[in-house]
Amino acid sequence: MTGAMFLGWRYLAHHRFKSSILIASITLMLFLPAATRLLVEDSATALTSRADQTPLVLGARGSELELVLNTLYFHAELPAEIEYRTLVSAQSRGLANFIPIHSKFQAQGAPIVGTSLDYFEFRALKIASGRQIGLLGECVIGANVATRLGLGPGDSIISSPETVFDIAGVYPLKMTIAGVLEATGTADDAAVFVDVRTSWIIQGLGHGHADLARPQAGAAVLSRRDDIVTANASLTQYAEITRDNISAFHFHGSAESFPLTSVIVVPPDQKNATLLRGRFQDNELLQLVVPGTVLDDLLETVFAVQNYVILGLAILSFATIAVITLVFLLSQQLRKGEFQTLLRIGASRSYVSVLIASEIGFVFLISALLAAGLTVATRYYAMQVLQTFLTL
Amino acid sequence: MIFLRTLLISVVLLAAACGGDDGQTSSASPLATESKNTLVVTSNYPLYFFASRITAGVSTAPEIVFPDIDGDPASWIPDAEQIQLLQSADVVILNGAGAEPWLDLITIDRRRLLDTSVGFTDRLIPLEGAVAHQHGPEGEHSHQGMAFTTWLDPKLAIAQAHVVTNELIELAPIGEKQFRDNLAKLQQELMELDSQLAKAFTRLNGEPVLFSHPVYQYLQRRYGINGESVHWEPGEEPTTSAWIALQQILATHPATIMIWEDEPMLSTAERLSNASIAIVPFHTAANRPEEGDYFGIMRDNVERLGIGR
Numbered sequence: 001m002t003g004a005m006f007l008g009w010r011y012l013a014h015h016r017f018k019s020s021i022l023i024a025s026i027t028l029m030l031f032l033p034a035a036t037r038l039l040v041e042d043s044a045t046a047l048t049s050r051a052d053q054t055p056l057v058l059g060a061r062g063s064e065l066e067l068v069l070n071t072l073y074f075h076a077e078l079p080a081e082i083e084y085r086t087l088v089s090a091q092s093r094g095l096a097n098f099i100p101i102h103s104k105f106q107a108q109g110a111p112i113v114g115t116s117l118d119y120f121e122f123r124a125l126k127i128a129s130g131r132q133i134g135l136l137g138e139c140v141i142g143a144n145v146a147t148r149l150g151l152g153p154g155d156s157i158i159s160s161p162e163t164v165f166d167i168a169g170v171y172p173l174k175m176t177i178a179g180v181l182e183a184t185g186t187a188d189d190a191a192v193f194v195d196v197r198t199s200w201i202i203q204g205l206g207h208g209h210a211d212l213a214r215p216q217a218g219a220a221v222l223s224r225r226d227d228i229v230t231a232n233a234s235l236t237q238y239a240e241i242t243r244d245n246i247s248a249f250h251f252h253g254s255a256e257s258f259p260l261t262s263v264i265v266v267p268p269d270q271k272n273a274t275l276l277r278g279r280f281q282d283n284e285l286l287q288l289v290v291p292g293t294v295l296d297d298l299l300e301t302v303f304a305v306q307n308y309v310i311l312g313l314a315i316l317s318f319a320t321i322a323v324i325t326l327v328f329l330l331s332q333q334l335r336k337g338e339f340q341t342l343l344r345i346g347a348s349r350s351y352v353s354v355l356i357a358s359e360i361g362f363v364f365l366i367s368a369l370l371a372a373g374l375t376v377a378t379r380y381y382a383m384q385v386l387q388t389f390l391t392l
Numbered sequence: 393m394i395f396l397r398t399l400l401i402s403v404v405l406l407a408a409a410c411g412g413d414d415g416q417t418s419s420a421s422p423l424a425t426e427s428k429n430t431l432v433v434t435s436n437y438p439l440y441f442f443a444s445r446i447t448a449g450v451s452t453a454p455e456i457v458f459p460d461i462d463g464d465p466a467s468w469i470p471d472a473e474q475i476q477l478l479q480s481a482d483v484v485i486l487n488g489a490g491a492e493p494w495l496d497l498i499t500i501d502r503r504r505l506l507d508t509s510v511g512f513t514d515r516l517i518p519l520e521g522a523v524a525h526q527h528g529p530e531g532e533h534s535h536q537g538m539a540f541t542t543w544l545d546p547k548l549a550i551a552q553a554h555v556v557t558n559e560l561i562e563l564a565p566i567g568e569k570q571f572r573d574n575l576a577k578l579q580q581e582l583m584e585l586d587s588q589l590a591k592a593f594t595r596l597n598g599e600p601v602l603f604s605h606p607v608y609q610y611l612q613r614r615y616g617i618n619g620e621s622v623h624w625e626p627g628e629e630p631t632t633s634a635w636i637a638l639q640q641i642l643a644t645h646p647a648t649i650m651i652w653e654d655e656p657m658l659s660t661a662e663r664l665s666n667a668s669i670a671i672v673p674f675h676t677a678a679n680r681p682e683e684g685d686y687f688g689i690m691r692d693n694v695e696r697l698g699i700g701r
Contacts, residue, residue: 116499116501116502117479117499117500117501118501131472131476132476132479132499133499134470134472134475134476134479134498134499135469135475135497135498135499136496136497136498136499138499178472195499197496243469243471246469246497247467247469247493247497249497250496251496
């Protein structure tokens with residue numbers, strides 16, 4: 001029987017083109033439904049697990065999905081901003097811990113997340129090397145950012161200008177990397193974390209420049225009138241915060257009027273969560289959402305689409321099987337003479353049957369192996385693909 | 393057999409790919425915290441001194457730490473190690489009134505900050521002469537603040553000590569009685585200092601006084617000192633314009649005493665002496681002294697006020 005299998009294998013090897021088409025068709029027939037299911041299920045698990053770890057998100061009224069995706073995955077689609085005073089006011093009521101999120105800018109392809117130290121405790125993020133952010137202008141980077149850009153503690157990363165054509169706009173800020181976070185397999189791995197005030201500096205709400213009251217600033221002074229000094233355009237603003245110039249950094253206006261994209265709300269218990277949700281229920285400017293619920297709505301749609309896709313793939317698979325069956329049957333007809341010759345030279349009928357079965361078996365086995373390999377690869381890269389998709 | 397084995401492997405691979413673990417690690421409770429020793433960091437020496445006196449002899453009291461600061465704590469920019477100390481503290485006791493401008497420069501959990509002057513904001517003194525500036529579309533703005541050497545008024549110092557005590561009681565309730573007893577003793581000593589300072593300044597009898605630096609506002613208000621302030625540094629030679637400005641002040645404010653944060657340069661002292669102005673160093677004790685303690689410094693200040701006469 002081994003000889004029959006050998007002949008079957010040699011037949012397939014000889015007719016490479018025909019065999020390849022058959023294998024490719026069956027591989028895709030097996031792989032596509034499995035990959036679709038895997039992607040959807042893994043995405044659903046990843047989405048819901050991060051959402052479930054985030055009790056409540058406070059933000060401006062508008063798209064709940066944009067608010068949740070920006071807060072959880074630092075998605076580039078920005079929700080409407082709220083003022084920092086919203087956090088201060090809510091915090092003063094003491095029903096929960098409120099963590100600011102200002103995720104608006106990018107640095108070399110990674111989202112910059114302005115937040116507080118509470119965020120690291122809340123997400124259980126640990127420093128793998130270096131230390132926590134300390135001074136303004138410092139950042140800690142996620143594990144993927146460190147690997148992708150080859151950066152570590154002591155290196156620098158520059159924020160991307162908001163718009164290339166806005167020459168009067170915000171200057172990029174060169175940030176010192178204080179530390180690198182341990183990998184968590186979440187969106188945090190792909191982000192650059194700064195103090196929320198550093199993100200306000202990136203936005204241009206704070207800056208550093210030479211002291212205009214000092215005589216050394218003479219060339220940059222347009223006029224001095226009573227207690228008011230007006231500077232001209234030659235006044236250089238610092239593009240990097242160092243220990244030497246940090247004292248010159250200041251903010252214009254009250255911090256309470258500065259923007260946040262959202263606030264993560266962490267109530268100590270369900271009672272406080274319910275009280276908070278009640279308080280914001282009728283608010284016309286703000287919304288307090290449960291990320292899990294928002295993503296469940298999204299996932300319901302995704303699962304519905306998945307079912308349609310799988311149904312379509314099942315119909316295609318049925319057609320593929322029919323065509324493959326036809327190919328094998330026609331092939332048997334064309335090779336009738338070949339089989340007769342085998343019988344005449346002494347091969348038994350079972351020998352010929354094994355030969356035919358082994359050809360079909362090899363095609364299905366190779367296809368199954370390829371489909372399995374592709375599925376494993378899909379599973380491996382699925383989360384990375386998902387993270388990329390979510391931050392776009 | 394080889395083919396059967398291959399078939400089995402493929403089946404196992406398929407099963408592994410399609411089912412099983414979802415690859416997500418279970419996360420620990422995000423709000424879980426580890427137990428640690430209580431650590432209190434103060435932002436200036438007087439607060440460190442008060443907190444140390446209040447916790448003296450209490451074994452369960454928090455550890456009180458005042459970081460090594462080079463120069464004036466109000467101009468301090470913490471280094472990485474000091475920031476880590478501040479971030480790890482259970483409470484950071486602040487003077488408030490703008491004495492900690494570094495707070496705007498570092499990342500710290502704001503809920504762990506204790507502002508000891510928040511209870512008397514109505515008694516804080518605004519700084520004079522802030523310069524506004526404008527550049528860009530934001531328009532005019534200034535960086536005006538408050539006078540922050542609140543502890544130079546012993547009454548305010550007592551109020552700050554009370555705030556410190558309440559916080560310490562919250563951190564270590566078991567030591568409450570001893571904290572309160574220690575506070576009573578500290579309060580008594582601050583009251584004595586108050587009467588000594590009052591006595592020393594009463595002798596001035598409204599005579600004009602100069603301050604070398606605008607840091608004596610609370611002292612001036614508490615003891616009704618007829619003072620005018622310039623902005624000179626003990627370690628720097630005053631500029632010609634600074635001497636001219638002094639002459640202009642002296643024209644309307646004929647002071648014969650100039651109170652300094654520290655001994656001025658010899659040349660400055662000689663020139664002031666020629667103008668019949670006596671120099672009286674009055675240390676604010678904002679930073680840790682090389683020798684002695686807070687009351688020792690204040691006693692020396694009082695003594696020097698007598699010599700200055």
